[in-house]
Amino acid sequence: MLGVLVRRYSTRQSISEILQQKSLGKCDVSGWVRNARKQKENTFLDLTDGSSFTHLQVVLPSSLVPHDLKNHSALRVSGDLIASNHKGQEVELHAQEIKVINSCEEPYPLQPRKHFSLNFVRQFPCYKSKTNSISSILRIRNRLTQAIHQYFQDNGYIQIHTPILTSNDCEGGGEVFKITETKSKTKNNSEETNLEYFDKPVFLTVSGQLHLEAICNGISKVYNFNPAFRAEKGRTRRHLSEFWMVEAEMAFVEDIHVLMDGIEELIKNVTINFLKYQAEDLKSFAKSAKVEDRTEILRNMVSLGFHRITFTEACQMLSDAGQFDKVVDDFSREHELYLCKKLGGPVFVYNWPRSSKPFYMRTCQEDSDLVYCVDLLVPGVGELCGGSLREISATALESRVEGSELEWYIDMRRKGSAPTAGFGLGFERLIQWLIGAENIKDTIPFYRSSHECQL
Template structure:
């Protein structure tokens, strides 16, 4: 018997095949049973007609329980009514393991219940679709940066200092000295860029931030490119081309998943470079015109402010040239206006907030030393980072894209907890 997967059945129309699967759901009448089957690659309906199969096969179809594992054989045929386009006329069922009292039933469940059973919730059609979109974004990320001549570099997760200079760090002991879980691989990637030109990383980052918003996770994944000889303008072009690439890749390769989630793809079809840009000054003026009198020049922009700005555009929008006081110590000041830096946050449409933060980095030794001291950072700890400005320093830029927020935006999911297999939140370290 030919063995295949659900995603490959289109190759075997009118042929009999064998698939290893789980029974996601079922319904039956006196003469026919419908089995909703999944195997990780996709979902397909298995139709068991009593008159066409031995009695024991039909009885097995009626008795099989939700999430039981099976080997199922049958003939593949096209089905225009199915979102997948195919169904299986079942001829045989072999139960591998019969599941009893599966906790997640087709009825409604509360969020906490589903989060407690995240290891099982991942099996649902909705979660399957989100994870497939996440995977496509990752695949397209490697494709984009490889085609652009970037080298993948893996910065350390255990570090002796903070990339941002902040206090939201997870501390641990590294034998007899203090260490921290990485907030960002940026500083080490700058060193790699001085050796390899254009580099990027993809890995986990950690923020001990006591936030409960739908946009925040304690552990999340970031894509972080760093580029030697790239200025602020060059940096923005890479960002908009990269985001355009991943959105169009999802539209092309995840049509069924987007349909499963009910995503309005017309909004995604507009996401093509170039993206609109406004300065921080213009953002403050705009917010005042919209009645946000609570925010003044020098204040950071919160979620309501970002959403109000994003609603004026049908593409992601760059907010550039933030005040120096709001941003990290390593950002290059505007040569024409030192109170602002050459940076940008990329705000996604539809209320999803910032998905990218980036900047041109300071490349002058004396200025970087001054900024380290002004931010009360230990010069010895940052000695190696400062030395990058001592031995062949060049203008360079980079950015970081938060994967989970990007998955949420592209897939249309409200909360980032659904965009990572096992979310880590303030109150959740299980499962």
């Protein structure tokens, strides 16, 4: 009979556990010194281990302060956890023993009680997790990750690990990273020859969609949560070369509104989860990054329905505004943000011109120049999510696809495949929108963009 595993590897509690449980008495904790305030009799330390936005106050006699204790040093502290009569904290640790595990040498770029812009913090990837703003973002990122998996698992989806290396350029935009040849020395090490590792062009994936469609040919509800790569040259505040994508595919779906329902439900569910568990981190980020606290905005968002308009209706709205040139087949970011502002929240725009969309989208029955496609636009970011009904006609796909790399994709339509629909959501853009971050580079632990790859 299987029993419950007991945690034996450590008796040390995290600071988050200590602050939540408030179990007074003997306490052993480790962390980093966020700030030290030395007075004549006592010294007060703000100790953090990254598990919570709130630090634990440690009180010790100034005579016991180690000579090598400095801000950002790593410590181990033992003592008594007692109730605190100081405003803003319920408990504090009165230290009886303190050990400096590793002192922090000067100079250190991020000093306590000073405000540093995220642009400055970004230059120090080794140290940025000690800042309030970035540690809050990383805890939020973790919560959103778990909430996304929970939503899909609770709704009958199977997670699929789609490949990072692929011979398919799903979007057809050409902004892909190609896997290059390797070099090998001859037996006498006198020469080097170029050897192709693969027998055809292979790229870092821009999307796992086509692979999900293949699996959806036998498992009707699937999703992935994988890294994706785009060799985009633009250096904007909402683009990354390496990012994470949430993608889902559903069989037996033939109504674009069913797809929109699924996207809206996912986003609202993960937002509710995030606000339930990480509301304090959202406030902490807003305060440390000096941006608007979005708590009430998000609460209002989950209580209202997302707007839904056709591409034609959106174009008319932009034309009526009298400040934009005529839209041909796609929107600029200014168009996207205007529509969100005009309608007051997230906006689904659906039924787009075929000329602006990839080959796999299904033709609208009402107008052959349009496809059953939807983009979700959100305030401050623009496009967050894109999806479509997938083309079910092998003949139609043959007329759009050249070459043999996608023969398997076309052939599925001839061998009992069901109609499918799916979407892809940029995870970092979701974070950027929810917390109000100005630059998407701050939403990921280590960002990669054109000409930038630290560590």
